[in-house]
Amino acid sequence: MECMKEKILNQAIKMFKEKDFGKVSIDEICDECGVTKGSFYHHYKSKNDLLISYYNTLIKKDTYTIMNEIITIDSTYEQLWKAIELYFIESMLEIGPNLFKNVIITDILERNELIHLYMGSNERLKEYFELLIKLIVKGQHNGEIRNSFSSDELLSSYFAGVLGIFVKWSSSGGTFDEKAELRKLFEIIFKP
Numbered sequence: 001m002e003c004m005k006e007k008i009l010n011q012a013i014k015m016f017k018e019k020d021f022g023k024v025s026i027d028e029i030c031d032e033c034g035v036t037k038g039s040f041y042h043h044y045k046s047k048n049d050l051l052i053s054y055y056n057t058l059i060k061k062d063t064y065t066i067m068n069e070i071i072t073i074d075s076t077y078e079q080l081w082k083a084i085e086l087y088f089i090e091s092m093l094e095i096g097p098n099l100f101k102n103v104i105i106t107d108i109l110e111r112n113e114l115i116h117l118y119m120g121s122n123e124r125l126k127e128y129f130e131l132l133i134k135l136i137v138k139g140q141h142n143g144e145i146r147n148s149f150s151s152d153e154l155l156s157s158y159f160a161g162v163l164g165i166f167v168k169w170s171s172s173g174g175t176f177d178e179k180a181e182l183r184k185l186f187e188i189i190f191k192p
Contacts, residue, residue, distance in 0.1 A: 005044075008035065012054075026046075048106040055095060058091040059091045059125075062127075076145065077145055085179075089179055089182055092166060093179070097172070136151035136154055144192070145190050146192045158190070
């Protein structure tokens with residue numbers, strides 16, 4: 001049986017996707033879940049807290065899983081792309097542009113964790129960013145990845161651009177192919 005916290009989260013996200021984040025109230029979430037407001041607040045501080053919790057569940061692939069998925073790819077350059085795609089791009093496509101816009105707004109107003117996440121300074125993702133750095137260094141040594149900048153500088157620059165593309169994508173309502181834009185940015189930054 002689904003625990004109450006997960007039930008609230010799953011129902012709220014379904015409602016956010018159907019009606020839009022700003023048009024769903026905590027009362028409506030509680031009614032749909034058959035819980036009291038007290039029960040809601042026991043699990044989540046606010047609707048915004050619930051939204052950030054959802055976002056965090058999407059980006060929890062462990063590094064071991066990613067390594068298993070990229071190990072068969074011969075090119076270090078393509079391994080790096082796949083590691084980024086599996087972890088971040090798939091999560092953004094899952095959350096969708098309208099909901100991600102609210103994640104960005106909530107994060108800016110309340111936490112500023114998202115900025116740290118994309119700049120590699122999020123402790124929770126340390127192992128993942130270490131994997132990316134190792135791939136970049138390996139790619140630099142074998143000539144597949146630009147070596148005119150350090151691995152840290154390349155990764156930091158890429159994720160600054162990623163954040164910009166995500167903001168543009170979400171504020172446009174998803175009117176362009178985010179994945180194609182991210183691949184183009186990847187090539188601009190990493191291609192030798």
